[in-house]
Amino acid sequence: MKFHTEYLWFHTEKRREYIRITDKVREVCQKSGIKEGMLLVSAMHISAGVFVNDNEAGILSDIDNMLESIAPLGPDYLHHHTGEDNGDAHLKSLLVHHQIIVPITAGDLDLGPWQQIFYAEFDGRRKKRLIIKVMGE
Amino acid sequence: MKFHTEYLWFHTEKRREYIRITDKVREVCQKSGIKEGMLLVSAMHISAGVFVNDNEAGILSDIDNMLESIAPLGPDYLHHHTGEDNGDAHLKSLLVHHQIIVPITAGDLDLGPWQQIFYAEFDGRRKKRLIIKVMGE
């Protein structure tokens, strides 16, 4: 049984960004040498997420619009009484979930043709980290 | 260490359907011969989901109503500028999440008494695929 762990760092220019990381995840998968198994991609912050969706600018904006309509930036969240201003980012992270599992079959990510992996930054402009852990044989 | 992978195909009559797949997942679990481990059930499309909930028609309609109220079918999503008409399905998939992990204990799915596994089709009337991967011993 084999394990392989890597950490990716992000430092976005904008507060919110959706960054396609499928190729980086595939690289980590191939580097691991694991042919059959599961690969975890998990944000290590509570104001970021990881999701699978389409690599199409329109839908990424639609996702952002939906999240803003449910948990808008700005309002006086109770969390802000601590001096923070990112209550919306915590809620957005919860809604899209902070992690995915990618199955590995025959040494590659076993994804459908349109499935792309995204890192969702909801409170950027500072260093943030993500873990990729591969487990299998 | 053992692995077992199967793909299920769906071709629904309606645009949106919620299909109970617990029995099929259990079959795959038993076929794998794995007694201890984890089983991934993951939609391979970005307009479908997988979730665990109650096998009760009312709650399935309540889920559908909630998803329609957040991400209704029809509105001019930015994604539709590409010629697509399924922006709502992408958003619904994101909200319910596209995958679950089922623990396997003593050779069976280790679920609570009311936990049933559903494939959520949000843009059906065509062939769609789901992966089940079992990993353990």
Place this chain on the structure above:
Amino acid sequence: MKFHTEYLWFHTEKRREYIRITDKVREVCQKSGIKEGMLLVSAMHISAGVFVNDNEAGILSDIDNMLESIAPLGPDYLHHHTGEDNGDAHLKSLLVHHQIIVPITAGDLDLGPWQQIFYAEFDGRRKKRLIIKVMGE
């Protein structure tokens, strides 16, 4: 390859509670003796969830407020025609998801500095169960 499975029980006083379980999960991880692997934390009920967020009272209330605004307690959900009164709890569970995977590295939970694990009770005042399964070496 090693496996370790434990069940946690909850019996909350209030209908909805958000209970930090990071320390208990860490204990189970250490007890398992597993140094590299993955740990599943999964609610065994369809009216409860598991999520990772900040251990800060304000944001927990913000999460509760958001869930109440999307799926409020009380309205006549179709699910209530069965005699149940917890339709909101099913929907809240779906929104926050009922499970997480925690990576294990060097014998400990590999979480970011602010990541805390919560059991989310949406229909308490009775016994509810959660499974923790560790898999690795």
